[in-house]
Amino acid sequence: MPTDDTVLSSASAWSVHDIEWDLTSDVVVVGSGAAGLSAAVTAAAEGASVIVLERAGALGGTTAKSGGGMWIPNNPLMQEQGLADPRAEALDYMSRIAFPDRYDRDAPTHGVPTAELALLETFYDRGAEAVQVLVDAGGLYLNRERGHIFPDYHADLPQNAAPIGRSFGPAMPPEQELAAGQAVNANLPGGTILIEVLRQAAKARGVKLLLGHRVVHVHQDDDGAVVGVEVHAGRGRGTVLVGARRGV
Numbered sequence: 520m521p522t523d524d525t526v527l528s529s530a531s532a533w534s535v536h537d538i539e540w541d542l543t544s545d546v547v548v549v550g551s552g553a554a555g556l557s558a559a560v561t562a563a564a565e566g567a568s569v570i571v572l573e574r575a576g577a578l579g580g581t582t583a584k585s586g587g588g589m590w591i592p593n594n595p596l597m598q599e600q601g602l603a604d605p606r607a608e609a610l611d612y613m614s615r616i617a618f619p620d621r622y623d624r625d626a627p628t629h630g631v632p633t634a635e636l637a638l639l640e641t642f643y644d645r646g647a648e649a650v651q652v653l654v655d656a657g658g659l660y661l662n663r664e665r666g667h668i669f670p671d672y673h674a675d676l677p678q679n680a681a682p683i684g685r686s687f688g689p690a691m692p693p694e695q696e697l698a699a700g701q702a703v704n705a706n707l708p709g710g711t712i713l714i715e716v717l718r719q720a721a722k723a724r725g726v727k728l729l730l731g732h733r734v735v736h737v738h739q740d741d742d743g744a745v746v747g748v749e750v751h752a753g754r755g756r757g758t759v760l761v762g763a764r765r766g767v
Contacts, residue, residue: 540762552580556717560658563724574733579714587709608680662690689713
C-alpha cells in the first residue's frame with residue numbers, strides 16, 4: 520500500500536481553551552481503513568478540508584488484508600438487477616441474526632431493543648444511499664459484470680427473503696491503475712483494491728493522508744464536543760496537536 524507520510528508544517532491561529540493547533544482542518548479522521556477513508560472521501564466531496572491520521576506506515580489497516588466484501592441490504596446493484604429485498608423481511612432477518620438471544624418474530628420490535636432496532640432500520644433505509652454517494656464521489660466502483668455471486672452466510676434461514684444480492688465486492692475502475700508495484704490478479708485481496716480506490720479518490724479531493732501519526736488523546740470543549748486530537752508522530756517528530764473545526 521502507499522506510504523505517503525507528508526506532514527503539514529503550517530500552524531494555525533485557531534484555538535480552543537488556548538490550545539495552539541499545529542494542524543487544523545474541518546474534519547479529522549482517525550484511521551485509514553474502509554470506514555475512515557469512506558468518511559474522509561464523503562466529507563471532502565461535501566467541500567470539507569480533511570486530514571486522515573494513520574498510526575501505521577501504510578494505509579488500510581486490516582481492511583487492506585481482507586476480501587473487502589460489503590453487505591448492504593437493498594443496495595444499488597440489487598435494485599438495478601431487480602432483486603427484491605423487502606424492508607419488513609430484511610429487518611426481521613437482521614434482528615434474527617444480530618440478536619439471536621432476544622429475537623421474537625411475533626413481538627412488535629422482533630424482541631430487539633428500540634434503539635438497536637432503529638439502527639437496523641437506518642442501515643436498511645440509508646445503506647443504498649451511502650453506497651451511491653461513495654460511488655458518485657469516486658471512492659467505490661461497482662463491478663456490474665460480475666454481479667452478485669455470494670449468497671448470505673445464513674441464506675437457509677426462513678427469515679431471509681433475499682438470500683443472494685446483499686453481498687458484493689470491490690473492483691478497480693477500468694480507467695484507473697493501482698499504485699506502483701501492484702497488479703490486479705486473483706491473489707490480490709479485494710480489500711487492497713478497496714483501499715486503493717478510496718486513496719486515489721481522497722488524494723484527488725485534497726485529503727491529507729498522514730502516516731505514522733498515532734492519536735493518543737482527544738481535546739473537548741466546554742460542551743463535551745471533541746474539537747481536536749493529540750498525536751504522536753513517528754521518526755522523532757514528537758507531539759502534534761490537530762484541531763477539527765467541524766468534527767473528529
